[in-house]
Amino acid sequence: MTEFVLALVLGLLFALGTFLVLRRDVVRVVWGVSIISQAANVYLVTMGLLDGSVPVLEGHGEGAGAVTDPLVQALVLTAIVIGFGTTAFALVLTYRVYEEHGTIDLLELGGETDGN
Template structure:
């Protein structure tokens, strides 16, 4: 019972910290907030999948015994989510770097109040 309470407290802190970072004005902190929340979700899913039971691969060959077998589907889905999350985080950080190169800031408030250039038309070409 205490392990479940500790895991619930740690997951609550991770979700709270990720939400705190999401509410910041810095784009990099927002990206890290999303990453922390996604990893907390993955940890939650693995925790709810349970740790009881034997290894599914060896259970049929006599090594795992006749007891309960742990469901490998949860672990496979979380592993897939980790890989996709890593790619998404890398892409978001590259986009953040591109925004910094283009605008000179990654502050969301400054980016939201920026006026469009008057010498560039809608199609992206220079006006005469």
């Protein structure tokens, strides 16, 4: 049952991120990429779950339940910090684009016209 809930939550996060990436607003695109990144981090942590064995103290984890591999946790923590930095940088760049062009609509920024 737990695996089903995790799969459902991950599917919803990836779907929400994809929905936001496909929007015309640059800020929503940045948030969509950020949500997809965090969903990938959650996926990695759930794949790092071990079945009752403690990776550091092999043989001492009987009956301890599900534990998480500490290497995966360290890598995901690093990915979270890097993702936060790149998201902040992308939002600052978006603000700069808004100051220069007066819009953050991707179609208006691309110079595409509707033919009128």
